Amino acid sequence: QSALTQPASVSGSPGQSITISCTGTSSDVGSYNLVSWYQQHPGKAPKLMIYEVSKRPSGVSNRFSGSKSGNTASLTISGLQAEDEADYYCCSYAGRHVVFGGGTKLTVL
């Protein structure tokens, strides 16, 4: 049950696009289209931004999009805004357990 691999940090300027990668294995990300992404602001509970690789929950901006290729999933945020600055976590179903990524801190410059 190893954590999924994410970059520790990414940054971008307002209006730009950024992509956060999430690398797993053939036992988790590669086997299931059950990858989700969470946004977490300091002191707050995580908020679901993407589920089932690329679906957006109601109320989440269409600036957020997800994709997957092989064992790697990606979250893209377009038109960066100041309020997007947060920690982002990927998450994958893996059979009899669930695994999270280590988290990526997004800084909006």
Add this chain to the structure above:
Amino acid sequence: QVQLVESGGGLVKPGGSLRLSCAASGFTFSDYYMSWIRQAPGKGLEWVSYISSSGSTIYYADSVKGRFTISRDNAKNSLYLQMNSLRAEDTAVYYCARDIGSPDDYWGQGTLVTVSS
């Protein structure tokens, strides 16, 4: 509205036990699987355990297997986590969550567990 309220956290000595509770309201609790997820101070999220809507299917992370027990009482709309043989590395905010990774995903605000002598 949907609410998940965790309780039972606190300071406990290594080797001790604690029971966390999660009170659910605003939805039909018995329709949903539930999970516990934890976050050590300044660290990332770690999935702890899952229980199906009926309680018949349960999974644990290797890090807590044999020490933690998840359970639910659908009549009381409550989820529980019995934590035994606690270690310093179990120190974390513990979140209960509904149907993670689905459109019905919802998390409580968490309860802090500190394991220290």
